[in-house]
Amino acid sequence: MDLREVVAALNDFAPLSLAETWDNVGLLVEPSPPHTVNTLFLTNDLTEEVMEEAVQKKADLILSYHPPVFTPLKRVTWKTWKERLVVRALEHRIGIYSPHTAYDAVPHGVNNWLSKGLGACSSVPLRPSTAPGCPAEATHRVEFCTGNTEQLDTVLSKIKDIHDVSCLTTLPVRVEGEEETQVSLSCSQKVLLEVVALLSQNSLLYHKTKILLLQKPPLPHTGMGRLCTLSEPVSLSEIIARIKSHLKLPHIRLAIGMGKTLESPVKKAALCAGSGSSILKGTEADLYLTGEMSHHDVLDAAANGISVILCEHSNTERGFLSELRDTLATHLHYKVNIIMSEKDRDPFQVA
Secondary structure (H helix, E strand, O other): OEHHHHHHHHHHHOOHHHOOOOOOOEEEEOOOOOOEOOEEEEEOOOOHHHHHHHHHOOOOEEEEOOOOOOOOOOOOOOOOHHHHHHHHHHHOOOEEEEOOHHHHHOOOOHHHHHHHHHOOEEEEOOEEEEOOOOOOOOOEEEEEEEOOHHHHHHHHHHHHOOOOOEEEEEEEEEEOOEEEEEEEEEEOHHHHHHHHHHHOOOHHHHHOOEEEEOOOOEEEEEEEOEEEEEEEEEEHHHHHHHHHHHHOOOOOEEEOOOOOOOOOEEEEEEEEEEEOHHHHOOOOOOEEEEEEOOHHHHHHHHHOOOEEEEOOHHHHOOOHHHHHHHHHHHHOOOOOEEEEOOOOOOOOOOO
């Protein structure tokens, strides 16, 4: 398949619009076209060792869950390891694509896979994704009516001079038996102050003004993190055993919540692959499951009677690649050979 076809299919599988705003997702390195993808190489982290493996296996495109290029590069030399990744990729005509948090959000993504380690359960996103809207920056809609044509022309002229006002429409309406014109516009929170200041110059117009908060509808089963309700409560020790088995780990790190023991029942578990503090914090649950959390966030959770299981950052993500390989094979209509890295591993070990 042509690289552009593959990228379009990957974007369709998990829309990049679902990724966090701070993230760097999509096609990060593109060889000069035309570029055919016969072999797609999956890895959680693209290290230099993994890059050499991709070169040896003649990969045409690397899908690296974590973006190897995150902060902007000012130069591409042999000096730093991330610059060297780009050099090696271009030398061997290998593209690099990263989905990262887009895969966290989709219903068939990383967090859904991680929740399978708890056993039979139902789940909802902790922070639901919302449907993309146009214009994306609009947060409010302002509506007002007037029957004074001259006044209307003056107000509309001034509104059009306000930067970032969008979706400005006029509509004839009947108000209390009188023919008037209804004006509707969309704007951001910042611009709203300018619009209201303008309308407040005419008290009659101002009193006929409505301000509506625009809220994008949530996407079903889509978003960051998951709050999981187990079909049957099980002991904390049983949950630990299940998670170790699912993630194929000999050990995890555990902080037992205040007043709890290994035999305490777990009914609700909040989870987030990777580094989950910001998503999990404040959620009511019996258990937090993630890769890593700050020391003080763990103390806060434990003090509130919430046990915490930490598995190291990439250990909560890497196992998803096996499931992804099979799913993408179908999504790409078996036109691309998909292989997984054998060198990709968590950087931490117990010494």
